[in-house]
Amino acid sequence: MYSTGNVASHATSNDFYVSIRGQVYDITRFAKQDHGTSTYPAGPAELAPWAGQDLSYDFPIPLSQGCYGLVSDDSVKVIPNITIALPTFIHYSGPTDQSDPSLTAMRQENWYFNTFSPAISPYKVGYIVIPMSTVQADYSSWGRSWAVIDGSIYDLSDYFATAKTYSGVAGVPNYHYIDSQLEQLFQQYGGEDISSYVAKYKSLVSPTTYAYNMNCLKNMFYVGSVDVRMGVKCQITNYLLLAFAALMCLIILVKFLAALQFGSKSTPEDQDKFVICQVPCYTEGEESLRKTINSLTTLRYDDKRKLLLLICDGMVMGSGNERPTPRIVLDILGADPLKDPEPLMFKSVAEGSRQLNYGKVYSGLYEYEGQCVPYMVIVKVGKASERSKPGNRGKRDSQIILMRFLNRVHFDGDMSPLELEMYHQMKNVIGVNPSFYEYILMVDADTEVMPDALQRLISSMLHDGKVIGICGETTIENEQKSWTTMIQVYEYFISHHLAKAFESIFGSVTCLPGCFCMYRVRTPSKQMPLIISNKVIGDYCDNHVDTLHKKNLLHLGEDRYLTTLMMKHFPQYKMKFNPHAKCKTTAPEKWSVLLSQRRRWINSTVHNLLELVFLPELCGFCCFSMRFVVMIDLVGTFLLPSSVVYIVYLLYVAISGNGPFPLISIVMLASIYGLQAIIFIFKREWQYIGWMIIYILAIPVFSFFLPIYSFWHFDDFSWGNTRVVVGDKKKIIVSADEEKFDERMIPMKKWSTYEQELWEMGSGGSHDSRGTRITARTYQSRLTGSVNGSQVDFGSQYGGTQYDYYRDTNVSQQNEKQRSASSSRSTLLPNYMDNGYSSGDFGVDRLTMYGFNPNRASYALSNRSFGDLDTMSHPGLLRPGSVMSTSQMYQRATSPSLVPLNPTNGDESMPTDAMIVAEIKSILASADLMSITKKQVREQLSTFFGVDLSSKREFINHTIESVLQEPQ
Numbered sequence: 003m004y005s006t007g008n009v010a011s012h013a014t015s016n017d018f019y020v021s022i023r024g025q026v027y028d029i030t031r032f033a034k035q036d037h038g039t040s041t042y043p044a045g046p047a048e049l050a051p052w053a054g055q056d057l058s059y060d061f062p063i064p065l066s067q068g069c070y071g072l073v074s075d076d077s078v079k080v081i082p083n084i085t086i087a088l089p090t091f092i093h094y095s096g097p098t099d100q101s102d103p104s105l106t107a108m109r110q111e112n113w114y115f116n117t118f119s120p121a122i123s124p125y126k127v128g129y130i131v132i133p134m135s136t137v138q139a140d141y142s143s144w145g146r147s148w149a150v151i152d153g154s155i156y157d158l159s160d161y162f163a164t165a166k167t168y169s170g171v172a173g174v175p176n177y178h179y180i181d182s183q184l185e186q187l188f189q190q191y192g193g194e195d196i197s198s199y200v201a202k203y204k205s206l207v208s209p210t211t212y213a214y215n216m217n218c219l220k221n222m223f224y225v226g227s228v229d230v231r232m233g234v235k236c237q238i239t240n241y242l243l244l245a246f247a248a249l250m251c252l253i254i255l256v257k258f259l260a261a262l263q264f265g266s267k268s269t270p271e272d273q274d275k276f277v278i279c280q281v282p283c284y285t286e287g288e289e290s291l292r293k294t295i296n297s298l299t300t301l302r303y304d305d306k307r308k309l310l311l312l313i314c315d316g317m318v319m320g321s322g323n324e325r326p327t328p329r330i331v332l333d334i335l336g337a338d339p340l341k342d343p344e345p346l347m348f349k350s351v352a353e354g355s356r357q358l359n360y361g362k363v364y365s366g367l368y369e370y371e372g373q374c375v376p377y378m379v380i381v382k383v384g385k386a387s388e389r390s391k392p393g394n395r396g397k398r399d400s401q402i403i404l405m406r407f408l409n410r411v412h413f414d415g416d417m418s419p420l421e422l423e424m425y426h427q428m429k430n431v432i433g434v435n436p437s438f439y440e441y442i443l444m445v446d447a448d449t450e451v452m453p454d455a456l457q458r459l460i461s462s463m464l465h466d467g468k469v470i471g472i473c474g475e476t477t478i479e480n481e482q483k484s485w486t487t488m489i490q491v492y493e494y495f496i497s498h499h500l501a502k503a504f505e506s507i508f509g510s511v512t513c514l515p516g517c518f519c520m521y522r523v524r525t526p527s528k529q530m531p532l533i534i535s536n537k538v539i540g541d542y543c544d545n546h547v548d549t550l551h552k553k554n555l556l557h558l559g560e561d562r563y564l565t566t567l568m569m570k571h572f573p574q575y576k577m578k579f580n581p582h583a584k585c586k587t588t589a590p591e592k593w594s595v596l597l598s599q600r601r602r603w604i605n606s607t608v609h610n611l612l613e614l615v616f617l618p619e620l621c622g623f624c625c626f627s628m629r630f631v632v633m634i635d636l637v638g639t640f641l642l643p644s645s646v647v648y649i650v651y652l653l654y655v656a657i658s659g660n661g662p663f664p665l666i667s668i669v670m671l672a673s674i675y676g677l678q679a680i681i682f683i684f685k686r687e688w689q690y691i692g693w694m695i696i697y698i699l700a701i702p703v704f705s706f707f708l709p710i711y712s713f714w715h716f717d718d719f720s721w722g723n724t725r726v727v728v729g730d731k732k733k734i735i736v737s738a739d740e741e742k743f744d745e746r747m748i749p750m751k752k753w754s755t756y757e758q759e760l761w762e763m764g765s766g767g768s769h770d771s772r773g774t775r776i777t778a779r780t781y782q783s784r785l786t787g788s789v790n791g792s793q794v795d796f797g798s799q800y801g802g803t804q805y806d807y808y809r810d811t812n813v814s815q816q817n818e819k820q821r822s823a824s825s826s827r828s829t830l831l832p833n834y835m836d837n838g839y840s841s842g843d844f845g846v847d848r849l850t851m852y853g854f855n856p857n858r859a860s861y862a863l864s865n866r867s868f869g870d871l872d873t874m875s876h877p878g879l880l881r882p883g884s885v886m887s888t889s890q891m892y893q894r895a896t897s898p899s900l901v902p903l904n905p906t907n908g909d910e911s912m913p914t915d916a917m918i919v920a921e922i923k924s925i926l927a928s929a930d931l932m933s934i935t936k937k938q939v940r941e942q943l944s945t946f947f948g949v950d951l952s953s954k955r956e957f958i959n960h961t962i963e964s965v966l967q968e969p970q
Contacts, residue, residue: 003131003231013054021056024226027125042091060089063114064096069218072179081164130226141193149188150195150228157225158188181215247666257504258677270461274307276439281312282400283447285320288330290448295334297450299370302457310377316394317383328381335368335377345383347748348420351399351543357743361420365427376432398560402543408523409534411436416750425753446517450586458583459520467526470575471568473519474583486596487589492697495690496678502579509576510628512614516561518585537571551609559606566613573619604712611636646706762935913947921946922961936962
């Protein structure tokens, strides 16, 4: 669609437009040719004055052809408007109008339709459009006789002027050849849309009459169509684009203002909350691990109130390492290489038989630069049958170990052997009850945390009790290592100070990076579980990952999905960002590693944003909501490649000048990077000026190549080259899962029950005590001495080419060993005492490595310092003959004499309640009531009846109490 002004703008030899009878033609190539004759030259020079003009009068149509059926006299003509300049040569056609015999072709009566129209039609580019306001204005101002019929404009001004000129002249043909009813419509309703009136006229005349008249109007008097470009239908897209552009500018502005939260960087007060610093380890090198451990050790925080928890994900050896990761970790911490605790069972997040896993627990104190911090190392070692990466179940499983443990601590739930050992190490060795810990600091094994970061994160969470998750700024440590690290520096900076700072205003940071973030374990007031809640753990430990969506969430983006779950289950709480808490991480230095990392990040981001869009409760309303921002991010992720193409197009248009200058788009792009520049200039981060230039040059990499590659590999759920394991040939091995997982293979017991049984066994008590030793050894490490005169050797997990050791998951074989251990208990216990351990070492009432007795502590002690408690001797409460180790407790739980392999077998000979009551009375009648325990009574009952009475435990205990209270 072209207005007359648009056509007039194309008036050069290289841009030659003309209009003829309402149609627009680009005759640039035609105008450069000489199509005339020697008498009538028609070359570029002759045509130049008419560029951009309306040439309708230069090509008159004989009325006998244009108004066929209405005019038959060739002498009838339409007199053109004399105020319009006409060319020197008029293309008359027909034997009457064209008098020059040399122009043979033009003397043909149908030259216009048969010759000219086919020749000019290839050059057609559009048609003339006239605003309806112009149609009305011209009719009102100077009486232009034109009107609109079905969107087309017909101008009868020359028709009426010619008819008026010859009106009343004798011998002149009739110039009112158009139907009088149509003439009246143009005269009465000129300047209006007469489509409805023409429709009525059509019903009043014959089809032939209507066709002849409409054909005459179209051929002779059509001047264009109504310009609808400014109407709602055409302008709605422009309005939408403008609205979205304004909205994007508003979002950019708000993000900019959010990033300008300067304020004073005040030093927070020292806090006294208990924190677990969780570090999942996989294939990192010694340098990275040492850097991370040392940075956590030197945090400006009370050493006794932070715990380093390192979870080694399997017996694997990273590329470039000479030792497996667990050995590196233990060597850094200074653990005794000769101590090899027994692997303990627990349930992993996996499929099939891989759900059964084994782990070893180490603990102790790590000293660095004058600071001494307790640590606990959990090494996932796997089953005896595992040869490829034994014990490895993924980072999500490592996180679940701690989350599930704290959940069972909170609810006093049944614990696996590994969890009971963790509880023992924390409470009885380290000296802090696990229920004291209120925060979990999650740090990757290649991250260096700044000394004041932990204080700042905890201060932010204490300042606002609604904050349940928080992260700080992650910067790149190896920024100048290679070109791949250099292009990431500015991206890291702006993703925190623009995106996360903006989301933090809503309290809805959509991604707390797993390399450096903190979660609240439970609410400060009502003690409601948060990250350890059943809902979060249930969704996060889902092992039925059978869809593309789930695999992207749980295999590639577990850290981000954990944030999503926290927002899903606790929408009334906040996820925040603290720009003053900082850490340094190691960015990928190789292109292949960066490619695999960004593939995982981009694909997991898409699926996590899809999850967020459908969350029922996100703050805000409609377009002014976090949901809308998430949708913008989701759409923006998909449109990243097209945005690069659009930027290239904008640059081309702006530089070449072909087309209107894209002012709005250029302003938006300039505002985006201009406001970003203001952020780091105000923050006096001058180095980011150069990093921004490098990032802009790398836009095709980040916004085009990486997204295209990621979308193409949407079904790739591997970690690629990010973590390379020695011996891993990247082969896909499909094998049938012959072993079936049965949760009954893992003995479960509540800590309160286990602790109560220890008390019952030691009710007689021994008052012989020596001071508690500061030791990090587990119960099993204490039992590695003489057993029936032989040394118990569990082997070394680091020996051999596969770094294997004794691990057995066969329940029946385990039971045989448990029988042997149970039968030798009477000879086993004296040997413990010969090894130099007093009853106080194994008693419940004893001191820990900090000189603190956790069994005498109440929850209120979490706000007290342990530094004032000195190590002292406490009397042991267990008699030497009653000592039972953690391992023996597990053996008791799985002993075939107590737990039948087939639970239904014992029901056939199960005694009645009356029989049990009678036997209890008999036992108590002949027993020394000052020394006998409930445990001993239950064991005598089981021996007497020959069945496992563990299901009757509560009934037996209640009966014992009732019998003892009966009057004698």
